[in-house]
Amino acid sequence: MNPFLHPRWIFFSTVLPQLTLFIIYYNAFQVFGMQLDEKTISIWYIYGFSFLGIIIAQTAYAAYSTYHSKPVNGVWSVATVAIYLFLLLSYYLQAKNLVPRSVPDWIQGVTDVQSFMGMFIFPAILHAIIVAVVHFTDKKLDKANTRYHFWAVLAIPLSIYLSINLLVPFLNKAFSYKFSEFAMTILMSVVIISALFWLFRVVYLAYLNNKFPYLHKILEVLFIGAFPLLGLLLSAELDNPLGNFQSYWFFSFAVLAAIILIIPSSNLKSYKTRFIHFLLKAFVFPYTMYFLIVFMPFTPLSVILVIVGVGLLMLTPLILFLIHSQQLYQDYDYLTKKYSSTLLFTSFLIAVAIIPLAFSLNTYYDRIQLHKGLDYLYSSDYNENKNTPNPNSISATLHHIENFKIRRNRDWFNFDNNAIPLLDSFYKWLVLDNMTLSESKINLLNNVFVGENMPKSEKTWRIWNQNINQNRNFETGKGDNTVKIDSTKITSVFDPTQNAWRTQVDLVLHNAKNGFGRREYATFFDLPEGAFISNYYLYVGEEKVEALLAEKKTALWVYRQIVNTRKDPGILYYNDKGKIGFRVFPFIRNEYRKTGFEILHAEPFELQLDDYTTVFLGNENDVNYININLSSNMNAAPNCVNVEENSGIEGIKTLKTSNPNYISESELQDLKTITRKPYYHFVLDNSKYGGIGKEKYIERIENFVSNNPLQNSLESKYTVVDFEVNELRKNWKDDYLNKTNKGGFFLEKAIKRIWLENYLENLTIETSQKSTQPIIVVVSDELEDGVWTGSLHEWKKYVPEGFEFYELASNNRIMLQNFEHFKMLGEPVDKIAIKKVKQITKNEKTYFLPISTKNGITLPITEFEKKEEITSADIENFEKLPKYSQALALQNLNETMALYPTQAEKRWLEQVQKSFTARILTPVTTFMVLETEVQRKALLKKQEEVLSGKRLLDLTDARRSSEPSLWIFMAIFGILFLIKYRKI
Known part of the structure; x- marks a missing residue:
């Protein structure tokens, strides 16, 4: 059986990629599906069930053919190309409707909905074209047949050129723009498929026939050695338009692979030597596979760019893969005469795994060292110097992470892309759990272990973000001074069941500015010891929306994304200095908005909300309400409250907690x-x-x-x-x-x-x-x-x-x-x-x-409870406590984590979970009001990612990277090449 016709390739080229695509879009639909209208939802269902049906059919056919040892049928290849071409075309025509503008970019970023459709579909199309080439190619190559193939291949760039210069203007004049675009899309798709078919056919025939051995060898030298090196050099010269391949490792493997593949296996007469050569080819096979995967989505573009020369270089990874695979199969077939298939296949897998395994181990070592550095910096035992990382590894890792932050130069003609395709994604996943490190943490790590500040590139997003988000600093940033508190309403009662005061702070905020633009209210205020925020709400339009209590890092990230899309978030959180950050957005000109929060506190106190507003919590003016609480609860809980005369106001009683660990203001004096x-x-x-x-x-x-x-x-x-x-x-x-x-x-x-x-x-x-x-x-x-x-x-x-x-x-x-x-x-x-x-x-x-x-102040902790993990019994016991006792327990846990940072990583999840249980704001959680259920689902999904990752890692800003239009990409690349060419 021809190796390209084996049905197992269907699993790798079709089933697995499309199953991945189906899962990605299913997850996306679960998050923002309810925000779509009925028509759009029906389109999603049509695509979903179509893809699912195709996956099931392909799996069944591959399984049937494998079980019966039958090669892939030629009819299957034609049907596959036709079906997927139709799906791709319809997808591009419906893409804007599938994810409308009403779905914010940051929500799409949470769900990875921006992933390239072509990356998962092209493998199936390319495999189907190869199968068609094997089935529908005359194996004999005579003079007439050679001339026929020559003119067919030559017609490809000619047809592209004529289509762009003659057909497009005609269609634009004769028909509507929509029809013209649709017709050209179909025509170019057919041309691209035909071009790939004839190109693969020429390569296939060249290997089947030895009538032109010199031409055969010249093509090998070009596609195995010259073109890969030329492509790497050109990529560097053009400022890495498709990825950063400037590492010496890429050039080293390019040279090594060229030497290994150009040596004819037929000249090696010894089985042992041929076996070693086979293993060397297997060793460099990951290099070939890597560039095949990276450039596969650009295959249609590469066919079109043949007219300017660089298209052939972009097709080189695909042709190199065909040559490399064919040589491996020929060696394998030859060596089976001497060695068992089990030995050959096992040896092949070991050789192939060396490079990926070495890269993975090196990356995992970086993960270990980075986590050691973070733990040592933020979670180490103050009395020990254990588990210090390797400073050299920390330095290299930090430079690598810093490179992820380098943005493309904003010059229109300079598309510097510092990322290494796929490998950087793998690095981020393994080392950073798909998160990042903030600038401050990178600088601190470098300062501690290297002894100097981290060098900063001028191309980082850091400066850009500082310029556009100067008021978005969640630690110190103040809002717009035109938005102020217009009025307040304070309702304070003593709750004997909590053994504490409950005060509801209701606010009306007003943007007094008459101009255009949206404003934000932001302030920071101090809560005294023994005071905790236990609820928060914000009116969104005419609806009062209760806040969601979420993990802090996730909530702040979501708030930043929502503010950038000008929606309605409100947020309450602790900053690093222990102050309460309070932010509401947006305010249009002369707008009033209602919001408020509840505070549990031990005794009355004065609260300064901002530079203009001070309120008193625990005011005894509501005498009747307090007397009702006294008469109804004193017998049931006589030890919960103390009643004392309020000096200066005759006849009014003051209530305060009798918590043994709380020292009141009067006691302190x-x-x-x-x-x-x-x-x-x-x-x-x-x-x-x-x-x-x-x-x-x-x-x-x-x-x-x-x-x-x-x-x-x-x-x-x-x-x-x-x-x-x-x-x-x-x-x-x-x-x-x-x-x-x-x-x-x-x-x-x-x-x-x-x-x-x-x-x-x-x-x-x-x-x-x-x-x-x-x-x-x-x-x-x-x-x-x-x-x-x-x-x-x-x-x-x-x-x-x-x-x-x-x-x-x-x-x-x-x-x-x-x-x-x-x-x-x-x-x-x-x-x-x-x-x-x-x-x-x-x-x-x-x-x-x-x-x-x-x-007043709570007493310091004298007994520090150390736990390895939280149990269900811990949560059950915690749930039984009164709410104010839960708040005090959370405060004690936070102080334990501060004094014993080794407990912080282990007990962070416990603190988050108990905060959710008590619905009490803590330094690791945040009250946040969201406008829609879609935003809530997106936040919870992002929160799952954060809670499953390392506590000390940070979140990256969400920036949509939608799949670029083929025509726009082609035009930019062509202009870029011509500019560079003229400079030379």
Whole structure:
């Protein structure tokens, strides 16, 4: 049986690609199908059932032929080409109707609906053409037959040229534009199919007959050696229009494959030598397959571009595949006389797998190193330096990821495409779980492990995004100042079942601007300790829409996409500094919009919503409502509330929680203050650049200690920092001098290690007189290079003296700094200040709290629960708690993850799931109002992808990449080639 007629090829060329296509479009329809009208839905059903029927029929035919060992029939090839050609043509005519403009681009991006139809259909058409060539070709090649084929092949570019120059103008004048376009589409499709048939036929006959051996060898040299190398060089010269193939690996494999394939197998008389040659051909076969797959969607374009010369180069991968496959089959057939089929096939698979396996292993190694780097940066144990990545691998991986962000130059005639087709997609899938890394994380990783900022290309989307989304910064960005709060309504009640206040904040927002353009309201506000957002709504038109509670990273990504399409989202979330971000979009001129949210809180407090609006939550003016709650619930839950006279307003009662772990504002004012015993803790720079002056640093420390003694101080401690953190003991000077400078200055890990160690030590003291506080002194000439990954709002209760520290600068200057903004200029001081703290004994334990605390505060955690995984029993027990107790449990979990980052990766999903269960906003979730059910489904689908991936990876911006029009692509490529040609 001819190898090209074996029915197994139907499974690979037809069934699998089209089954993939069917699944992609089925998933897309599941997301936005309900947004389509009845006519469009019926078209989807017609295409869906047609494709499903074809897949079933092709599978049945392939299975039947395989079972009976029958070759693929010639009639099948004709029917396949006709059916798929009809489907492709009808698809392109209906493409705009299948996915109307009403479906936003970002939703299509979520569902991968922009995937190329041709990528999944062309393999079946090409296989069918090859089958037709084998069936309908006279195997004898005489002089008349040769002339006949020559004129047939020559007629292909001639017919294309005449069609474009004569037929198109005639059709445009004689008929409507629609009919002209339809007729030309059919004509060009027929021409392309015919061209491929005759081209394959010529190649096939050349291999079947040896009447022209020199011509045969010349064609081999051209398509195996010259054309692939010429194509790679031309691609580089034209600025990679179809992908970046400039890696030396592509050129190396091109040369290696050419040498291996050009050597005639018939000259190798030894079976052993022929077997080795067979394995070498199998080894480079993935190179041939790769370029075949990459250029297969451009096959129709390559036929048309034959008229300008480059079409032949684009067809080279296909012809090379035919030559390569034929040689492998001939070698296999010859070697079966000596070796078993099992041995040959197994050896072939092993040889073929070497290159893909090597690439996959290298890529997987990058994944391991990147995940190690992220875990070390954000989730490592402060007391250990385990699992540090290879800095060289981290650097290479980050450069690779950064290349993904490089956009095409916006010059019309420069189509620089930095992506490596398929391989980059595989890399993103394996290393990044189809996500990405933010610019800040890339820079932080490079700073920690390499010791310098990540070089940035001028072609990245970063600058472009900053320019068009300057108000879309979810950490600090403010909205348009024309949109303000017009009015507020505050409804506060004490809920004994929750043992907390419930306050509904209703707002009316107004855009006072009279001009055109859509505006956004955005603000950030602080919630005190013990206050949590438990609901959110936004009016969309006249309908009140309750918010969906979603994973934060997904929700912020979706909000950004929706805002870019000017729809109606509203969002509430925590930013990195622990503030609540509140955004509503869009507002047209003079528009009013109603929104609001609910807050659970421990006691009344004042809330500043923005620069213009302050409200009071927990106001007792609604006396009747409070008295009703008292009379109906006091007997049922007498321990839930305390009733006290409200000083200054006779006859009004104030309710507040009796939670044993909450310290009210009034209680804080009555606490005594103490001074904990101080000691110096020096942090020494050992990074690649900042640690080069070690002798100077030691001298500074000695002068500092002698000039700034601490009364009743403990022995000083010393910590040396590069990308690792190590505490030095008695011989700290010698140990420091012997340390090799490496990487960056990972200051955050060192400082948090000191804080956590001090907090845990003070938990075990017998009396407050033995409590201690570290006076942190950082010794570095490159303090601004100290790496800090996030904010410190979770640590405020655990560092009661505050985040201030001292920088020991050159000339023995002492600079007072703060870790919240230490990269700003510090303030020079003459002496060291010892701060006081508030002390409270509760639950038989002593706590130290910041003296600057104004509102109430929950007590720090003393027992840190460590879990490997969440169980159904955990969720069931959590569900039984009152809602306010659930909120406090979520807060404790968040603080546990901050103090013990190793728990963060394991318990992130637990925090998300429990947040959903309690419907309480947390730092890992977001309240979001969506306009349509389609948006909601798209968000949930994207959320599945995020929750199944790594927590520390980020999402890429969705940009639609619809399949380009064949004519537009041809015109651009032709113009581009002519411009480059004239320059030469």
